[in-house]
Amino acid sequence: AAGAPKPLPSSGPKxxxxxxxPLATSSSEEMxxxxxxxxxxxxPRSIADKDLSLPNGTPVDTSSPASSSSLLNRLxxxxxLDGETRDLFVTVDDxxxxxxxxxxxxxxxxxxxxxxxxxxLPEYSVRRRYxxxxxxxxxxxxSQPTHxxxxxxxxxxxxxxxxxxxxxxxxxxxxxxxxxxxxxxxHPVLSFNEHFNVFLTAKDLNAYxxxxxxxxxxxxxxxxxxxxxxxxxSRPLEFAAIGEYxxxxxxxxGTIDRIAQRIxxxxxxxxxxxxxxxxxxxxxxxxxxxxSEPLEGVSACIGNCCTALEELSEDMTEDFLPVLREYIxxxxxxxxxxxxxxxxxxxxxxxxxxxxxxxxxRPKVPTDVEKCQDRVECFNAxxxxxxxxxxxxxxxxxxxxxxxxxxxxxxxxxxCLTAWESIIPLLQDKPETK
Amino acid sequence: xxxxxxxxxxxxxxxxxxxxxxxxxxxQETYTAYLIETRAVEPQSEGQCAPxxxxxxxxxxFELLRNYLSVTYPHIxxxxxxxxxxxxxxxxxSADNMDPDFVERRRIGLENFLLRVASHPVLCxxxxxxxxxxxxxxxxxxxxxxxxxxxxxxxxxxxxATFRVxxxxxxxxxxxxxxxxxxxxxxxxxxxxxxVADRLYGVYKxxxxxxxxxxxxxxxxxxxxxxxxxxxxxxxxxAASIDDILEEExxxxxxxxxxxxxxxxxxxxxxxxELMQYDLEMAAQDLTSKKQQCEELATGxxxxxxxxxxxxxxxxxxxxxxREAKIKVLEEQIQEGEEQLKSKNLEGRDFVKSAxxxxxxxxxxxxxxxxxxxxxxxxxxxxxxxxxxQVWTNAKECFSKM
Numbered sequence: 150a151a152g153a154p155k156p157l158p159s160s161g162p163k164x165x166x167x168x169x170x171p172l173a174t175s176s177s178e179e180m181x182x183x184x185x186x187x188x189x190x191x192x193p194r195s196i197a198d199k200d201l202s203l204p205n206g207t208p209v210d211t212s213s214p215a216s217s218s219s220l221l222n223r224l225x226x227x228x229x230l231d232g233e234t235r236d237l238f239v240t241v242d243d244x245x246x247x248x249x250x251x252x253x254x255x256x257x258x259x260x261x262x263x264x265x266x267x268x269x270l271p272e273y274s275v276r277r278r279y280x281x282x283x284x285x286x287x288x289x290x291x292s293q294p295t296h297x298x299x300x301x302x303x304x305x306x307x308x309x310x311x312x313x314x315x316x317x318x319x320x321x322x323x324x325x326x327x328x329x330x331x332x333x334x335x336h337p338v339l340s341f342n343e344h345f346n347v348f349l350t351a352k353d354l355n356a357y358x359x360x361x362x363x364x365x366x367x368x369x370x371x372x373x374x375x376x377x378x379x380x381x382x383s384r385p386l387e388f389a390a391i392g393e394y395x396x397x398x399x400x401x402x403g404t405i406d407r408i409a410q411r412i413x414x415x416x417x418x419x420x421x422x423x424x425x426x427x428x429x430x431x432x433x434x435x436x437x438x439x440x441s442e443p444l445e446g447v448s449a450c451i452g453n454c455c456t457a458l459e460e461l462s463e464d465m466t467e468d469f470l471p472v473l474r475e476y477i478x479x480x481x482x483x484x485x486x487x488x489x490x491x492x493x494x495x496x497x498x499x500x501x502x503x504x505x506x507x508x509x510x511r512p513k514v515p516t517d518v519e520k521c522q523d524r525v526e527c528f529n530a531x532x533x534x535x536x537x538x539x540x541x542x543x544x545x546x547x548x549x550x551x552x553x554x555x556x557x558x559x560x561x562x563x564x565c566l567t568a569w570e571s572i573i574p575l576l577q578d579k580p581e582t583k
Numbered sequence: 584x585x586x587x588x589x590x591x592x593x594x595x596x597x598x599x600x601x602x603x604x605x606x607x608x609x610x611q612e613t614y615t616a617y618l619i620e621t622r623a624v625e626p627q628s629e630g631q632c633a634p635x636x637x638x639x640x641x642x643x644x645f646e647l648l649r650n651y652l653s654v655t656y657p658h659i660x661x662x663x664x665x666x667x668x669x670x671x672x673x674x675x676x677s678a679d680n681m682d683p684d685f686v687e688r689r690r691i692g693l694e695n696f697l698l699r700v701a702s703h704p705v706l707c708x709x710x711x712x713x714x715x716x717x718x719x720x721x722x723x724x725x726x727x728x729x730x731x732x733x734x735x736x737x738x739x740x741x742x743x744a745t746f747r748v749x750x751x752x753x754x755x756x757x758x759x760x761x762x763x764x765x766x767x768x769x770x771x772x773x774x775x776x777x778x779v780a781d782r783l784y785g786v787y788k789x790x791x792x793x794x795x796x797x798x799x800x801x802x803x804x805x806x807x808x809x810x811x812x813x814x815x816x817x818x819x820x821x822a823a824s825i826d827d828i829l830e831e832e833x834x835x836x837x838x839x840x841x842x843x844x845x846x847x848x849x850x851x852x853x854x855x856x857e858l859m860q861y862d863l864e865m866a867a868q869d870l871t872s873k874k875q876q877c878e879e880l881a882t883g884x885x886x887x888x889x890x891x892x893x894x895x896x897x898x899x900x901x902x903x904x905x906r907e908a909k910i911k912v913l914e915e916q917i918q919e920g921e922e923q924l925k926s927k928n929l930e931g932r933d934f935v936k937s938a939x940x941x942x943x944x945x946x947x948x949x950x951x952x953x954x955x956x957x958x959x960x961x962x963x964x965x966x967x968x969x970x971x972x973q974v975w976t977n978a979k980e981c982f983s984k985m
Contacts, residue, residue, distance in 0.1 A: 394803055401800040408792045415789055419782035426775045433768045436761060439950045443957050450961075544807050548985040551814070555979035559972055566968035569961050576958045 238262040239334045239349065241327035244319045245276075254278050255319055257326060261349045267341065273350045279304070281354055282326055288344040289333070290482075294489055295531035296339060297539055299332035300478035301325070302471065317463070321471050328475070332542070338531075379495035388529075391536055392487050399480035406473045409465060416462050420455060427451030446572040457564035464557045472550050476543070483539070490528045497521035588707035589698060593622045594716065596694035599686045600639070615686055616641050617693055621716050638719040642667070645693060647726055648715050652706060653848070654731045654738055657855040658938035659706060660945040662699035663844030665692025671773040671836065673781040684830075688837055695841070705941070741858045748861045752935055758942065759853035762846045769843040773836060780829050791822030810985035817978040824974070828967050835963065838956040842949060849945065852938050859934055863927045870920040877913040880906055 243258040261273040282301055289298045302325035306313055313319075333339045347357050384392065427448045434444030500518045588594075598618040606612045616639040623633040645664055653661045669678045669685050677685060697716070700706045711729065714722050797815030801808040 397803050398800075401796055401803075404796045405793070405800075408789060408796065411789050411792075412786060415782065415785040419779070419786055422775060422779045422782050426772075426779050429768060429772045429775060433765075433772065436764050436768060437950075440953055443954060447957055447961070450964075544985060547807065548810075548982060551982040551985070552979050555975045555982055558975040559979065562968045562971035562975070566965060566972070569964045569968065573958065573961055573965075576954060576961060 236264045237334050237340060239330045241323055241330055244323055246314060253314070255314070255322075257323055259330065259349060267346055268350065270350075275349065275352065275354075277348070277354070279322070279326075281348065282329065284354075284358060285344060285348045286329075289339060289342060292344065293339060293342060294486070295528045296336070297479075297483050297486055297532075297535040298339070299329050300475050300482055301329055302475065303478070317467055321467050324468075325471055325475060335542075336535075336538070379492055379499050381491040381495040382498065384491060385494075385529075387533070388487060388490065391532075392484065395480045395484050395487070399477050402473055402477050402480070406470065406477070409470055409473065413462050413465055416458060420458050420462070423451060423455050423458070427455065442578070443572075443576045446575045450568045450572050453568040454565045457561050457568075460564075461557055461561040465554070468557075469550065469554055472546070476546070479539075486532065490525075490532055493521070493528050494525050497525045587702050587704055588713070589701035591624050592701065592716075593620075593624055594694070594697050594701055595620045596690050596697065597637075599690045601681070602641075613681065614641050614643075615681070615689075617690060619697070619716060636717060638717070640715070642689070642693075644715070644723070645696065647723065648712065649696075650735055651711055651726050651729065651731050652700070652709065653851065654734045655709070655711075655729070656705060657738070658852060658934050659703070659941050660845065660848045660852055661706070662696055662703070663841060663848055664696055665689050665837070666840060666844070671777045671840070673777040673784070676777075676833070684833075688833065692837060692841075704944075741854070746857075746861050748857050749864055751857055751860050754939065755853045755856045755935075759850055759857075762850040762853065765846040766843060766850075769839055769846065773839055773843065776832075776836060776839075780832060784825055784829060787822050787825035789822075790818050794819035794822070807985045810981045810983070813984075814978045814981035817974050817981065821971070821974045821978075824970055828963070828970075831963055832960075835956060835960045838952070838959075842953065845945075845949070849942070852942065856931075856934060856938060859927070859931050863924070863931050866920065866924050866927055870917065870924055873913055873917050873920060877910055877917060880910050880913070 238261070240260045241257050242260070244255050245257075247254055247256060256276040256278045259273075259275050259277050261268070263271060279301075283304060286298060286301055289296075302322050306318075333342075333345055339345065348354065351357050383389075427450075430444045430448035430451070434441045434448065437444060497518070500521055504515060504518055596617050597620050600616050600618070601613060602616045603611060603613050618637055618639055620635050620637045622635045625633070642664075646667075649661060649664055652659075665688070668680060669676065669682075672678050679685065700712055706712060711722075711726055714725055718725075794815040797811045797818065801811035801815070804811065
């Protein structure tokens with residue numbers, strides 16, 4: 150069990166307030182010297198050391214809650230962010246088309262309601278387009294490389310095949326963008342990210358985008374983990390397991406996507422035939438006298454079933470498939486994070502080995518290697534925490550998605566059932582009773 | 584209602600059997616034989632149940648029976664046989680005559696045919712029909728002895744010939760038109776229905792793939808595993824359910840097919856009327872021209888151009904004796920002609936009367952049967968919807984436990 154943490158210097162969720170930060174000696178902005186860390190928390194040893202810096206030498210701001218990422222992650226794992234403890238609400242809605250000389254594009258309204266101190270105002274409403282979301286995601290990946298960043302709907306659509314401005318496409322995209330922001334909002338570390346804040350609040354995001362490249366960000370923006378040279382001998386078991394899980398998971402999702410697409414295709418072909426089938430009864434009804442009404446009734450009934458089927462296929466296309474694809478993209482980006490983790494570990498192990506071979510420094514391990522070790526442990530902690538959170542959310546998302554699929558099919562059959570049941574009295578009607 | 588055979592006798596086509604034998608050209612052939620079982624309805628003395636008589640017949644014998652009935656009772660809308668070859672099939676259905684499902688449906692169709700004939704007030708009294716049901720040997724010879732084959736050939740020709748009738752009974756003209764349209768619309772319906780069945784089959788079967796992938800997925804999940812696995816099972820059930828659903832629907836298709844073929848029988852009756860009417864009109868026309876000729880010869884005036892008249896003008900007139908002879912022949916022919924015309928007229932009127940009576944009977948039967956068929960179809964659809972709701976509700980419950 151962790152030692153009682155002291156409150157963080159932020160207006161974070163109340164529940165966290167009750168738990169003082171283990172590394173804070175006071176409620177001041179700066180972190181005090183490190184306390185003895187609890188054995189089960191993989192605390193980076195020198196997190197309170199102001200010399201902690203990222204590989205490229207940029208100092209890390211430890212005053213922001215985002216830097217104590219692993220701790221926050223762990224502490225908030227069981228936190229049920231329901232309406233009471235939630236202090237940040239974000240919604241994406243109201244798509245609008247903009248026609249300019251150079252291009253035509255869609256913007257979405259992003260509304261924020263919050264009580265967090267990081268925000269100057271309690272409410273914000275800004276307009277953002279897809280490339281702004283894309284920019285945000287890239288910034289998050291850069292600045293929070295140890296975390297799993299939610300996916301965006303696909304950037305490119307094949308022109309001519311998909312109408313980028315159709316209601317259905319825009320609505321599907323809106324839902325995905327909304328989900329994207331909500332996932333970030335729910336994340337205890339990502340939701341405090343500076344870029345996220347700006348995205349939600351800035352009137353002129355483009356100005357900030359340009360500015361961001363020039364300024365030296367305290368978050369260490371241009372962090373690019375070293376990619377060259379280091380090869381990991383073996384992935385630790387738990388991360389290997391995650392990797393294998395993600396491989397199989399995305400494979401299975403891919404299969405489900407193909408099956409769902411095939412079903413929709415078959416349904417649409419069935420619909421084509423039904424559309425020819427119904428009217429033939431009507432034609433026949435025109436030939437008959439006594440059977441005229443019953444035959445017309447059957448024709449109308451089939452027509453109703455056609456409408457119901459059309460609705461089912463549309464729903465599956467607009468609601469079911471996009472979520473599947475989102476999770477496949479999610480898996481891909483998660484696998485990349487796993488690879489980055491491997492590289493961090495590889496670098497550490499290589500440096501450690503180099504030191505061991507040199508035998509220069511005696512018992513004291515050089516700070517360079519120490520920093521690597523901290524980075525590894527930090528990464529591992531963040532990743533594990535995020536994985537647990539992801540697994541939980543995934544379970545809920547799929548539960549909802551699949552229940553939704555079942556629901557849509559039930560509704561389809563209920564519509565058809567109503568149609569057929571309603572014509573039974575018509576069919577049984579005897580001429581004398583008329 | 585007259586007491587028809589169906590009331591006195593239970594009739595069933597209870598079995599079908601594959602047989603091999605030698606055909607007319609002494610070549611080996613495989614065919615299916617059907618067992619016809621009959622039993623008197625009236626209870627026998629001593630309160631015992633009547634014994635069951637049975638005999639085997641093959642499809643070609645049924646065809647012979649029907650041909651005989653069509654020729655012998657041209658004013659009756661004769662019930663049709665089930666199709667000779669599997670038509671309007673969708674991919675799962677076999678077009679093979681020896682396929683067990685086809686044989687089974689044919690068995691039912693043949694039984695239906697016999698019951699239709701047995702419940703027809705006129706046809707059920709036919710002795711050939713009775714022998715078909717009860718006399719195993721020598722039936723074919725009996726049929727041929729009736730000499731119906733001769734009539735059959737001319738009838739076939741007549742049914743397909745084109746001729747113009749000046750004064751048909753309008754009701755028959757309309758009815759023929761109706762039967763043509765009915766054939767067309769039911770054919771169209773059956774074709775599209777087969778395609779619909781094919782597509783529906785595809786939709787259901789693809790869902791079976793969910794079963795497998797959910798099972799594979801559940802293997803890597805902890806909490807979600809059970810829910811996925813059991814939901815997958817329901818997807819398998821869903822995929823399998825289409826087989827029974829479509830099998831039942833074939834029965835509906837068979838009911839439609841019966842009336843598709845009935846339309847043909849209806850058309851035949853209309854054509855028979857047209858034939859008779861044409862015959863009548865030709866005979867009347869012939870009589871008129873003969874009378875005219877006679878008159879011309881008698882009065883010496885040529886009102887109409889005739890080659891004979893021309894040649895006689897060119898090559899000399901006939902002698903009075905020759906003329907007298909001709910007139911006498913004509914007068915005899917006219918006498919004959921008038922009698923024939925009278926009987927043809929009577930025949931025609933009788934035909935129209937009795938045919939129309941049977942047509943009215945047929946119309947009522949058709950309306951009743953097709954209504955029943957549509958109701959059954961709706962009931963089948965309702966059952967399919969309920970099954971669908973059940974399966975997806977079960978699956979939803981499994982998903983909720985994820």
